[in-house]
Amino acid sequence: xxxxxxxxxxxxxxxxxxxxxxxxxxxxxxxxxxxxxxxxxxxxxxxxxxxxxxxxxxxxxxxxxxxxxxxxxxxxxxxxxxxxxxxxxxxxxxxxxxxxxxxxxxxxxxxxxxxxxxxxxxxxxxxxxxxxxxxxxxxxxxxxxxxxxxxxxxxxxxxxxxxx
Numbered sequence: 001x002x003x004x005x006x007x008x009x010x011x012x013x014x015x016x017x018x019x020x021x022x023x024x025x026x027x028x029x030x031x032x033x034x035x036x037x038x039x040x041x042x043x044x045x046x047x048x049x050x051x052x053x054x055x056x057x058x059x060x061x062x063x064x065x066x067x068x069x070x071x072x073x074x075x076x077x078x079x080x081x082x083x084x085x086x087x088x089x090x091x092x093x094x095x096x097x098x099x100x101x102x103x104x105x106x107x108x109x110x111x112x113x114x115x116x117x118x119x120x121x122x123x124x125x126x127x128x129x130x131x132x133x134x135x136x137x138x139x140x141x142x143x144x145x146x147x148x149x150x151x152x153x154x155x156x157x158x159x160x161x162x163x164x
Contacts, residue, residue, distance in 0.1 A: 007035070008027075008028050008032050011027060011028075012024040012027055012031075043136050044133070046136070047129060047132045050132060051125055051128055053099075053125070053129075057092060057095065057096055058126075058129065058133075059082055060082065060089075060092050060116075061096070061101060061102075061118065061125065062129075062130070062133075063081050064102070064117070064118050065123070071117055071118040072105075072117035074113065074114065074115060074116070075089055075093065075116055078093075093116060101118070101119055101125060102117060102122050103119050105117060
């Protein structure tokens with residue numbers, strides 16, 4: 001393959017040659033997204049492995065962290081922000097609590113209300129992980145200049161409105 005051609009070009013060419021009634025351009029877009037997503041996942045997984053947690057655990061810790069001090073939310077807020085089911089969230093919270101990375105605290109006003117808060121260990125871990133994570137993100141997007149990143153982001157946002 002030449003420098004200007006990738007594996008998806010070969011797939012697209014096969015569709016053009018053998019089944020011209022289909023839109024090969026769409027195959028190219030979806031194919032590149034799928035392959036790119038695999039590469040992105042591998043890069044991010046390396047960060048998670050380096051700090052000793054999985055992607056789901058990282059997601060919860062990062063959500064608590066990005067909301068700012070005191071790094072605590074109600075489970076319902078975590079569910080909304082991570083797009084998980086309550087069962088999946090409970091499973092993640094149980095594992096994070098077992099690892100000592102979060103604390104569950106009942107509200108003083110209403111014992112039925114529970115807050116999820118980063119423990120000191122959880123805060124230290126996510127503070128260690130975030131610079132590594134953003135270093136990886138910067139390297140991933142390095143081939144695109146700032147204008148291209150902004151344009152890509154705008155196009156993806158426009159496309160996402162169809163689904164959300």
